[in-house]
Amino acid sequence: xxxxxxxxxxxxxxxxxxxxxxxxxxxxxxxxxxxxxxxxxxxxxxxxxxxxxxxxxxxxxxxxxxxxxxxxxxxxxxxxxxxxxxxxxxxxxxxxxxxxxxxxxxxxxxxxxxxxxxxxxxxxxxxxxxxxxxxxxxxxxxxxxxxxxxxxxxxxxxxxxxxxxxxxxxxxxxxxxxxxxxxxxxxxxxxxxxxxxxxxxxxxxxxxxxxxxxxxxxxxxxxxxxxxxxxxxxxxxxxxxxxxxxxxxxxxxxxxxxxxxxxxxxxxxxxxxxxxxxxxxxxxxxxxxxxxxxxxxxxxxxxxxxxxxxxxxxxxxxxxxxxxxxxxxxxxxxxxxxxxxxxxxxxxxxxxxxxxxxxxxxxxxxxxxxxxxxxxxxxxxxxxxxxxxxxxxxxxxxxxxxxxxxxxxxxxxxxxxxxxxxxxxxxxxxxxxxxxxxxxxxxxxxxxxxxxxxxxxxxxxxxxxxxxxxxxxxxxxxxxxxxxxxxxxxxxxxxxxxxxxxxxxxxxxxxxxxxxxxxxxxxx
Amino acid sequence: xxxxxxxxxxxxxxxxxxxxxxxxxxxxxxxxxxxxxxxxxxxxxxxxxxxxxxxxxxxxxxxxxxxxxxxxxxxxxxxxxxxxxxxxxxxxxxxxxxxxxxxxxxxxxxxxxxxxxxxxxxxx
Numbered sequence: 001x002x003x004x005x006x007x008x009x010x011x012x013x014x015x016x017x018x019x020x021x022x023x024x025x026x027x028x029x030x031x032x033x034x035x036x037x038x039x040x041x042x043x044x045x046x047x048x049x050x051x052x053x054x055x056x057x058x059x060x061x062x063x064x065x066x067x068x069x070x071x072x073x074x075x076x077x078x079x080x081x082x083x084x085x086x087x088x089x090x091x092x093x094x095x096x097x098x099x100x101x102x103x104x105x106x107x108x109x110x111x112x113x114x115x116x117x118x119x120x121x122x123x124x125x126x127x128x129x130x131x132x133x134x135x136x137x138x139x140x141x142x143x144x145x146x147x148x149x150x151x152x153x154x155x156x157x158x159x160x161x162x163x164x165x166x167x168x169x170x171x172x173x174x175x176x177x178x179x180x181x182x183x184x185x186x187x188x189x190x191x192x193x194x195x196x197x198x199x200x201x202x203x204x205x206x207x208x209x210x211x212x213x214x215x216x217x218x219x220x221x222x223x224x225x226x227x228x229x230x231x232x233x234x235x236x237x238x239x240x241x242x243x244x245x246x247x248x249x250x251x252x253x254x255x256x257x258x259x260x261x262x263x264x265x266x267x268x269x270x271x272x273x274x275x276x277x278x279x280x281x282x283x284x285x286x287x288x289x290x291x292x293x294x295x296x297x298x299x300x301x302x303x304x305x306x307x308x309x310x311x312x313x314x315x316x317x318x319x320x321x322x323x324x325x326x327x328x329x330x331x332x333x334x335x336x337x338x339x340x341x342x343x344x345x346x347x348x349x350x351x352x353x354x355x356x357x358x359x360x361x362x363x364x365x366x367x368x369x370x371x372x373x374x375x376x377x378x379x380x381x382x383x384x385x386x387x388x389x390x391x392x393x394x395x396x397x398x399x400x401x402x403x404x405x406x407x408x409x410x411x412x413x414x415x416x417x418x419x420x421x422x423x424x425x426x427x428x429x430x431x432x433x434x435x436x437x438x439x440x441x442x443x444x445x446x447x448x449x450x451x452x453x454x455x456x457x458x459x460x461x462x463x464x465x466x467x468x469x470x471x472x473x474x475x476x477x478x479x480x481x482x483x484x485x486x487x488x489x490x491x492x493x494x495x496x497x498x499x500x501x502x503x504x505x506x507x508x509x510x511x512x513x514x515x516x517x518x519x520x521x522x523x524x
Numbered sequence: 525x526x527x528x529x530x531x532x533x534x535x536x537x538x539x540x541x542x543x544x545x546x547x548x549x550x551x552x553x554x555x556x557x558x559x560x561x562x563x564x565x566x567x568x569x570x571x572x573x574x575x576x577x578x579x580x581x582x583x584x585x586x587x588x589x590x591x592x593x594x595x596x597x598x599x600x601x602x603x604x605x606x607x608x609x610x611x612x613x614x615x616x617x618x619x620x621x622x623x624x625x626x627x628x629x630x631x632x633x634x635x636x637x638x639x640x641x642x643x644x645x646x647x648x
Contacts, residue, residue: 023633030640 008071010063011078011130014056014086015123018093021052022119029112042110046101046489049115050094053122057090060126068521074194075133077267080518082130084365085263088372089129091500092256093122095376095493099248102487103383107155114154118252121147125260132271134183134193137264141179141228144260145172148253152245164244171227171237179224185217186272195271202275214272215280221268222284228261231288231322232295235315239299242311243397247386250307251379254314255372262321262368266328266361273329282329289326289450292319297457300464307397309464310378313423316461317371323454324364324438327445328357358519359444363437365515370422370430370504377497378419381412384490402468404477409484411491413472415498422501424465425458430504437512591643602631 009016025045033041064083071078097115104110124144131137149172153165187193189210190201202214226234242250269281296316303309385401395401406413422431435458442451504511570577609616609624638644 019630023630026637027633030637 010066011071011076011082012127014060014063014090015126017056017059018052018090018119018123018126021048021056022116022123024048024052025112025116025119029116033112042112043101045110045112045115046097049097049119052119053090053094053097056122056126057087057094060086060090064518070132070196074196075136076127076130077132078130080515080521081263081267081361081365082126084515084518085129085259085368086126088259088369089122089125089256092252092259092372092376093118095380095497096248096252096256098489098493099251099376099380099383100246101489102485103246103248103386103490105487106485107388109155114151117147117151117154118249120144121151121252122256125256128260129263131264132195132267134187134195137268138176138180138183141261141264142176144257145176145228148249148257151249151252152241154249155246160244161246164241167237168241168245175224175227175234178220178227182217182220182222182224185213185220189213189217195268199271199275202272211276214276218269218272218276218280219284222265222281222288225261225265225268226288229258229265229318229321230315231318232291232315235292235296235318238315239308239311242314243305243307247307247379247383250311251376251383254310254379255375258314258318258321259368259372262325262364266325266364269325270328282326282331285322285326285329286447286450289319289322290453292316292322293450293454293457294319297461300461303464304399305397306399306402306468307379307382309468310375310382313461313465314375316457317375317423320435320438320454320458321364321367321371323442323447323450324360324367326450327360327363327442327447330442330445330447358516359437360441361519362512362515363434363441365519366508366512367434367438369511370434370501373497373500373504374419374422374429374431377415377494377501378423380490380494380497381416381419384412384486384494385484387484399468399471400478402471403475405472408477412494415494416472417469418498418501420465420468422505424462426462428502428505430501430508433505433508433512588646595638595643598631598634602628 025048028045028048060083063078064080064087066078066083068077068079070076076082097118100114100118101110104114121144124140124142124147127140128137128144131140149165149169152168153161155161183193186198190198192198192201223234227237230238242254245253269285273281292315296312296314296319300309300312300316303312382397385405386396402416405416418429422429425431425435427433435454439451439454442454576583605627606624609620613620
């Protein structure tokens with residue numbers, strides 16, 4: 001009989017809270033709503049969503065100070081990575097719910113199911129970040145994916161949401177199948193689905209025994225993850241889906257899904273790489289990072305449609321995170337052989353790098369946090385500017401909509417400007433600090449070439465980010481331009497996101513110090 | 525000494541195949557001999573499930589079919605999880621009871637939602 005202590009369930013408390021909140025919202029929709037098709041009686045639902053997210057985030061924050069350990073018989077880990085990502089996810093989903101409140105009210109589409117799906121997606125993200133076993137990982141990936149498929153097609157007006165929903169569903173299901181196939185091959189090679197067990201078998205096995213099986217499995221798993229994080233050349237769905245989805249959902253996808261998928265990817269490959277030598281993941285992620293940074297930024301350059309531009313920007317930012325991931329597997333400069341040779345064994349991740357890699361982890365996690373806050377802010381302004389009447393026309397997200405925003409809505413213009421500077425990596429914003437940390441980690445790991453590509457592409461990216469700022473502050477609005485509605489929920493969300501972007505940019509100290517401490521603890 | 529024949533163990537399996545194959549022939553045969561016959565155009569269609577069998581496949585049909593299929597999958601998967609637990613009920617003890625209760629409670633929430641929303645009503 002399996003035995004568990006209550007301590008075993010601590011890491012899944014945040015996800016459980018999110019799921020209970022989601023179920024409460026479902027039941028409220030079924031039993032408490034008196035007027036079926038009015039948003040008026042549903043004002044409390046967004047509040048429930050935000051409170052649930054805040055509660056889950058607080059518990060996750062508390063978990064982050066726990067001793068890292070394997071729980072639930074090796075199916076999950078409680079470590080600072082999973083807790084940190086859960087905090088990021090909770091912040092993201094809380095802000096996304098706030099943004100949705102105004103967004104949906106304007107469209108008279110506020111329903112408990114929408115918030116419930118957001119919270120279910122967040123629960124999936126939180127659990128994905130702490131999965132240490134392939135079936136758990138796959139199920140949680142599906143939990144978050146199915147919720148986001150439904151959210152993508154939530155607004156059924158016109159063809160765009162249907163197209164986005166279908167593309168996302170088909171490609172998402174396909175990538176899920178690839179990942180599962182890869183996991184099956186890895187299981188075939190090692191006889192276990194637990195990451196720690198796989199690492200052990202791979203380390204013990206004589207080289208070349210089942211190497212091809214493992215290589216194929218790793219490549220398939222990497223492909224599955226590359227779809228989810230929208231890395232080039234697996235990014236094709238991104239612009240269409242991001243454009244067609246309701247804007248708050250896009251914000252949640254680009255911030256939360258990405259953060260959770262990256263942590264799962266890192267957990268899998270850090271566990272498996274030592275058994276094979278890190279060359280495979282190094283080449284794999286190095287190539288993906290290079291392609292993603294270059295292609296993502298180049299494709300964003302000509303976009304006049306700001307929502308598509310942000311979608312390609314999201315692809316480009318996946319490239320910068322991948323640069324950090326590549327650094328984890330880089331041949332260490334100055335030491336003999338591969339950097340992974342100095343790995344210390346740890347029960348947590350199967351095998352984790354020595355403290356030399358703590359800086360890389362810190363950089364990746366900080367980057368994910370910074371990107372989450374920034375992307376929520378920028379999609380938030382976009383959501384605030386959107387008007388239901390424009391949805392059928394293709395011009396809803398055109399740059400011209402931003403012309404003269406500094407005069408008509410100075411608050412939103414400042415928020416958007418801060419987010420654009422942050423996405424472009426310009427101080428004093430969190431985006432600058434994130435890029436600084438990632439590029440420095442890459443250079444320290446000896447990836448000078450890739451780091452130079454990263455710096456050059458982010459310099460090119462400044463063009464399309466700053467263009468939005470130029471439109472807002474230096475152009476006049478067109479005659480008779482429509483004035484968007486205001487909702488206090490949107491303003492609160494934008495204020496929080498903007499404050500995060502600037503404060504984390506000026507004073508990253510507390511967060512980075514805590515991340516340093518946490519990663520050192522985990523890598524002990 | 526009797527020589528070991530690895531196929532001996534498969535004798536029950538062969539019997540199962542034999543019985544199953546026999547049934548496959550016997551049941552239609554008996555049905556056609558004994559069953560009452562009422563022949564009308566709808567009865568004689570290949571699949572008597574509400575849709576016209578022959579014709580364009582690109583016709584619209586009610587979204588209610590999807591809802592039923594979806595609900596079937598949900599509660600079908602529930603059964604898949606409940607069976608192993610029922611088989612190992614004693615071994616899993618209170619731990620199994622608690623977790624399965626949580627699982628079932630979640631499904632009851634789903635059922636309550638679906639019911640109240642009217643998804644179980646065919647005519648509305």
